[in-house]
Amino acid sequence: MTVMITGGAGFIGSHICVELMHAGRQVVIYDNFANSHPEVINRIRRITGTAPDVVKGDVRDVNTLISTLSAHGCSAVIHVAGLKSVADSVSKSAEYYDCNVVGTLRLAQAMQQTGVRNIVFSSSATVYGEPDVLPLREDHKLAPVCPYGRTKMQAEELLIDIAHSLSPLNVAMLRYFNPVGSHESGLIGEDPNGVPNNLMPYISRVAIGRLPALNVYGNDYPTPDGTGIRDYGHVVDLAAAHIAALDCVDKQRVLKVNLGTGQGTSVLELVDAFARASGKMIPVTFAPRRPGDIASYYASAELAADVLGWHAKRGIAEMCRDAWNWQRKNPNGYLDQ
Incomplete structure (x- = not known):
């Protein structure tokens, strides 16, 4: 099986690539490198012993998508490419709809034209919006409160419609809950552009000295310590779930699954855990809440276990340990190379 990974040079995509290659799959990374670094490809080769095929292209470029799928004989796609900042989506909403919704449509059209039927889509827990009840189950209503979440919801909806069209796709939609951490080697990790x-x-950049303090947005939420609670998951666990999704995506037309641990961790709890893992003090300053932020959400992980046979293996301590290992070995990220 040859799998094309859109956004495959990014944080999540690179870890998926490594896990797929370890599992014996052929991989084609499709990335425009707008939010990733070419050095990632060298690091993947160092981890796996093999360099993946790479095509530089934009997910909205249907002609390049078609030629890539055809030339490499792809039988499935993992669609990770997209913009993902809740805050930026408020100020740059048109850009987010263009990339996340139009990009998904162009990819689906390219798949239809090349006969590639299976797609695993990187969605987000932000599609749920303010929780009516916790933990969040897949049948919770969808009411996203930010443009980013609405773009993910619309991308899901168009994939569902196409799944039931005359030229159908088999779709597995994986709703992420805050991926963090890094590969245990410290060779690949999260290296966002700018702040x-x-x-x-x-937190990592504060610990390494690149930023003076962590700005915590809101300490007056109705949570035990006043800071937001999220369901953090190790990116390597998340990557493994994509292999499980590929293995079952053609068994049912549409699948929607949460990828989370089922446990909530507050901002200050995560800061404390990272301080223990790194041995560094993490200065904190409090700032007002940001538009679109929610007090608390965490997943029900039951369906992922039942349908994918998947569950998270790593806890907060391992997430912080591996994130710090990446940061201390790469103080300036991939720019160190």
Whole structure:
């Protein structure tokens, strides 16, 4: 089986690539490198012993998608490419709809034209919005409160419609709950451009001295310590779930599955865990809540266990340990090379 991974040079995509290659699958990375670094390809080769095929292309470029799928004989796609900042999606909503929704449509059209029927889609827990009840189950209503979440919901909807069209796709939609950590080698990890929008890489850069303090947005939420609670999952566990999804995607037309641990961790709890893992002090300053943020959400992981046979193996301590291992070995990320 040859699998094309859109966004395969990014944080999540690179870890999926490694796990697929370890499992004996052929991989084609399709990436425009807007939010990733070419050095990732060298690191994947060092981990796996083999360099994956790479095509530089935009997910909205249907002609390049078609030629890539055809030339490499792809039988499935893992669609990770997209923009993912909740805050940026508020100020750059048109860009987010263009990349996340139009990009998904163009990919689906390219798959239809080349006869590639199986797709695993990287969705997000933000499609749920404010929880009515916790933990969040897959049958919870979808009511996203930010443009990013709405783009993921719309991408899901269009894939579902195409799954039932005259030229159908088999679709597995994996709803991520806060992937963090890094490969145990420290060779690949999360290296966002500019100031990180996600919590773990921000903490990492404070610990390594690249940022002075962690800004915690909101300490007045109705949670035990006043800070937001999220379901953090190790990126290697998340990557393994994609292999399980590939193995069953053609057994049912549409599958929607949460990828989470079922456990919530607050911002301050994560800061404390990272301080223990790194031996570093993490200065914290509090700032007002951000638009679109939610007090607390964490997954029900039962369906992933039942349908995919998947569950998270690594806890918060391992997530912080591996994230710190990546950061201390790569103080400036991939720019160190």
